[in-house]
Amino acid sequence: MRCEIVASIVDPHGHHLDDAATKLKALAAFASDFGNAFHRIEVVAEVDGRMKVVDMQLPTVREAVLAGKQPPIDLYRSDIAATYEHTA
Numbered sequence: 410m411r412c413e414i415v416a417s418i419v420d421p422h423g424h425h426l427d428d429a430a431t432k433l434k435a436l437a438a439f440a441s442d443f444g445n446a447f448h449r450i451e452v453v454a455e456v457d458g459r460m461k462v463v464d465m466q467l468p469t470v471r472e473a474v475l476a477g478k479q480p481p482i483d484l485y486r487s488d489i490a491a492t493y494e495h496t497a
Contacts, residue, residue: 415446415447415448416446416447416448417447417448417449417450417451418436418447418449418450418451419449419451419452419453420436420451420452420453421452421453421454422452422453422454422463422481423454424454424456424480424481424482424484424485425482429481430477430480430481433452433463433474433481433484434474434475434477436450436452436465436474437465437470437471437474437475438471438475439465440465440466440471441468441471444465444466447466449464449466450464450465450466451463451464451465451466452465453493454481454485456482456485456486456490457486459492459493460492460493461485461486461490461491461492461493462490462491462492462493463484463485463489463490464491467489469489470489473487473489474489
C-alpha cells in the first residue's frame, strides 16, 4: 500500500483588512494554477459569530472571487461559503 502526503492551505483570513480582496483574488488565481497539487485550499474567517470557509478548489468559487463584484465579507455571507467544520 502506497501512502501519499499532500499539502493543504487553510488561510485564516481577515475580511476586514484593506487588502482582503486582493489576497482572496491572489489565492483564487494560485488555486486555479496550482490547485491540483494540494488537498485543500481554503480561506477561513469569523463572520457574524461563526467560522466560515471558502473553498478555492471549486471553480465556481474562484470565479466569484476573481469577479470581485462584492466586498469579501459578502462572499463569506453568500452561498459560496460554508460553515467551517474542524476535523481532527
